[in-house]
Amino acid sequence: MEILSFSNLIIIFKFLSLIQFALLGILFLLTLGYKFYKEYHNKQHEENVLKIKKLLLNYESLNDVEILFLKKNRQNAFVSFFDLEKQSTWPEHAIYINILTEIFLPKLQEDVYSHDWFARSRAAMILQLKNKYFKGMSAQDEAYLMVLLADSATIVNINACIAVLFSPTQKTIDCLIDLISQKRRSQYEILKAILNQSAFQVIPLIQNRLSHEKNIYTRAFCYRILRQLPKVDIAIESLEQDLNASEVDLKLASLSYISYLEKPRYKTYLLNALNDSDWEVRARCAKIVGYTGDEHLAKALEPHLSDEVWWVRYRAAEALMKMGAVGKDILKSKDIELDKFAYEISQQQLKSFQFNQGK
Amino acid sequence: MIETLNWIILSYFLVLWVGYIIFLTSSIKGILNKYKQSLNNNFINILVQSHSIPVTVIMPLYNFANKVDFAIEGILNSNYPDIRLIIVNDGSTDNTLEHLIKVYELEKVLPAFKNSLVTAPINCIYQSKKFNQMTVIDKTHYSVISSGADANNAALNICQTPLFMTVDSDTVLDPSAITNMVYCYLTYPHCIAIGGNIYIPDEQTSLNKPIKHQIPRNLNLGAQVVEYLRSFFYGHEGWSSIGGALCHSGACTMFERRAVEEVGGFDRDNYSYDSEIIMKLHHFMRKKGFPYSVAYSSPSIAWASQPDTLIGLWNQRNRWQRGLWRSFFTHIKMLFNPFYGATGLVAFPFYFLFEILGPVVEGVAYILFFLVLITHGVDVNLVFWFIIMAWSYLYLITTSCIFLNYLTYEQYHLKRDLFYLLGITFLELIFYRPFRGIGAVWSTLQYMFNRLLGKCL
Numbered sequence: 055m056e057i058l059s060f061s062n063l064i065i066i067f068k069f070l071s072l073i074q075f076a077l078l079g080i081l082f083l084l085t086l087g088y089k090f091y092k093e094y095h096n097k098q099h100e101e102n103v104l105k106i107k108k109l110l111l112n113y114e115s116l117n118d119v120e121i122l123f124l125k126k127n128r129q130n131a132f133v134s135f136f137d138l139e140k141q142s143t144w145p146e147h148a149i150y151i152n153i154l155t156e157i158f159l160p161k162l163q164e165d166v167y168s169h170d171w172f173a174r175s176r177a178a179m180i181l182q183l184k185n186k187y188f189k190g191m192s193a194q195d196e197a198y199l200m201v202l203l204a205d206s207a208t209i210v211n212i213n214a215c216i217a218v219l220f221s222p223t224q225k226t227i228d229c230l231i232d233l234i235s236q237k238r239r240s241q242y243e244i245l246k247a248i249l250n251q252s253a254f255q256v257i258p259l260i261q262n263r264l265s266h267e268k269n270i271y272t273r274a275f276c277y278r279i280l281r282q283l284p285k286v287d288i289a290i291e292s293l294e295q296d297l298n299a300s301e302v303d304l305k306l307a308s309l310s311y312i313s314y315l316e317k318p319r320y321k322t323y324l325l326n327a328l329n330d331s332d333w334e335v336r337a338r339c340a341k342i343v344g345y346t347g348d349e350h351l352a353k354a355l356e357p358h359l360s361d362e363v364w365w366v367r368y369r370a371a372e373a374l375m376k377m378g379a380v381g382k383d384i385l386k387s388k389d390i391e392l393d394k395f396a397y398e399i400s401q402q403q404l405k406s407f408q409f410n411q412g413k
Numbered sequence: 414m415i416e417t418l419n420w421i422i423l424s425y426f427l428v429l430w431v432g433y434i435i436f437l438t439s440s441i442k443g444i445l446n447k448y449k450q451s452l453n454n455n456f457i458n459i460l461v462q463s464h465s466i467p468v469t470v471i472m473p474l475y476n477f478a479n480k481v482d483f484a485i486e487g488i489l490n491s492n493y494p495d496i497r498l499i500i501v502n503d504g505s506t507d508n509t510l511e512h513l514i515k516v517y518e519l520e521k522v523l524p525a526f527k528n529s530l531v532t533a534p535i536n537c538i539y540q541s542k543k544f545n546q547m548t549v550i551d552k553t554h555y556s557v558i559s560s561g562a563d564a565n566n567a568a569l570n571i572c573q574t575p576l577f578m579t580v581d582s583d584t585v586l587d588p589s590a591i592t593n594m595v596y597c598y599l600t601y602p603h604c605i606a607i608g609g610n611i612y613i614p615d616e617q618t619s620l621n622k623p624i625k626h627q628i629p630r631n632l633n634l635g636a637q638v639v640e641y642l643r644s645f646f647y648g649h650e651g652w653s654s655i656g657g658a659l660c661h662s663g664a665c666t667m668f669e670r671r672a673v674e675e676v677g678g679f680d681r682d683n684y685s686y687d688s689e690i691i692m693k694l695h696h697f698m699r700k701k702g703f704p705y706s707v708a709y710s711s712p713s714i715a716w717a718s719q720p721d722t723l724i725g726l727w728n729q730r731n732r733w734q735r736g737l738w739r740s741f742f743t744h745i746k747m748l749f750n751p752f753y754g755a756t757g758l759v760a761f762p763f764y765f766l767f768e769i770l771g772p773v774v775e776g777v778a779y780i781l782f783f784l785v786l787i788t789h790g791v792d793v794n795l796v797f798w799f800i801i802m803a804w805s806y807l808y809l810i811t812t813s814c815i816f817l818n819y820l821t822y823e824q825y826h827l828k829r830d831l832f833y834l835l836g837i838t839f840l841e842l843i844f845y846r847p848f849r850g851i852g853a854v855w856s857t858l859q860y861m862f863n864r865l866l867g868k869c870l
Binding site for chain 2: 060063064067068070071074075077078081082085088089092096099129132133136137171172175176179206207208209212213237241243244248402405406
């Protein structure tokens, strides 16, 4: 307490005030300095962007100094290049390839391992363009893509994912599956949507992964992806086992997959699942039945319009709407006196259909 | 007794001084980095818009007819390509609904929604014929505590996009705000919430006129501008360095829908539901051991009107303070709990000590000062140097934020307004901070008293 006497306190206050005023002065000078730098930089930036566009448009006639300038400003050069490439300004692909090879690819490694996610995103986009214009993927590019797929920033993952799909390999697809199945739901959906657009050379790679994958969630994810890709009937050894799995997610994903392919005995599996004791299985199975559009299964859905769980009734009515005239007749036949629940859910679906037709 | 209290308060302010200087230092780097990135607008647009994720903007409305068009236009004019807008008319008693029906050509659609979050009953759902992406929910007013939270929950029941953002009806979004937020969402690992940067417009925004980028001439609003600049420029950014902010403004925050649904939506029994939802997300994610991040995007700018009268300000801060106390006691389990990692050990205690308790301690300090002045008299020299120290500290923090704003987003015409802002900072210590501090003490007592009576806040 002696140290904190009034006179000592005044000294402390004076000292702190002095430091703060000094910091304020330094801050003021720094602000002024940065302001001048910013104005100079912005002016330079605008001039550079214009110059870069001109240089790229006349790429064939550039000298070494101008190429060096493009290399030094590769962020701006890349944005302009990407714009010009999208607008198909150049008549020949050879120019794209030259620019890629001479300006961007020499610094690719630096971009891939950069701390800045801007640079890493750019690296992923450069690899997209490279995979688009050069057939096949080198081992080095594959390694780069694995690094970018493992990146913590989703924006880098998205661009790496697109690059992978230009020329998929077993390694990159495995890495992609690992990445997506570990993401949060919304990011998972974004990446899954990109993977869904892939060409069917991906199918055997996913099948191969399924043949040795032990993780049930990853297996379920693989089935969901296959369900979105073109119908290619392939043999999957453990399919039977997955259809009888105790894990609901895996069971339904494999069920959805065989229904999509209309494999033998799929109806038996669907009918069994429709009568499962778990309401979630019944609801999701009703949805799968709707996807099949199989009129013969419509009768099996009818009792589920009276299910004790609202979601099951909703999914059953929704599925019946997708089954054409047979399904609609069943919905129309529901009587409020006989079964209020079935009637209400049927009417909701029918009215919603009429409304959408009206629009 | 008073002497001991004085020493406690003095030590408290010294710790606060150190904490805020650390915040400021870490935020300068963050803000300048984000600003540098935002200069590459073209690249951000290429990155975000080529694979745009649909985003729903939720706007609760209560008795806001004729004043809402500018806020709606702000959203519809966004440069983000995939936006859906859900406006919730929370049982307005004026002609808000009629105005919306007329201006946006609304027609009734069948009510189809999940009932995953409990809300007051929904009367009807409308779809705009003029703007396909616009839906209006007409619901019964939830008047118990927080109608805004109830309206947000109602909108969440029909929201289908993976991301949604909450925007107040008196808030106008910058055209690039949503793009910048989505960009931020995609750059942070496992991101579940992103806060935006709030500026206070001049008084004219509420009259449905374009925003003037100038500091309001109303002293009360001017003081809030200074407070918001500090809060958003070093507060929110600084929080990011210690595990993410525990509070983002409901006027402009983006969320991952599934995460909010998992925690049970917004708390209808809390006035500060915007802060509560962020704490709830931290609590839930830490408890479950899920990886997550809560980010702050300074380039995502929104202009939100604030109360321009002292009574309005008193009521607003009273609600906030009581809401914050409720949130604190709801999540008290996190306090100094190593199980909750950096949030439990650093962010939550810091938030409690300096954000919730800060204004209260400040208020108590002012009251004590006057008590000592009356009963014992004070050493004039000591008080003089204390005030000089406090002023220079306030100037240091505020000026750095003003300069940061000047160097980066330059939303106010600072050359003209600089001296005005510095003048407000000078006056802040005399009129605004005592007012806010005493208000916080009153709100705290009111909260404690209400709790004793069995009320929720």
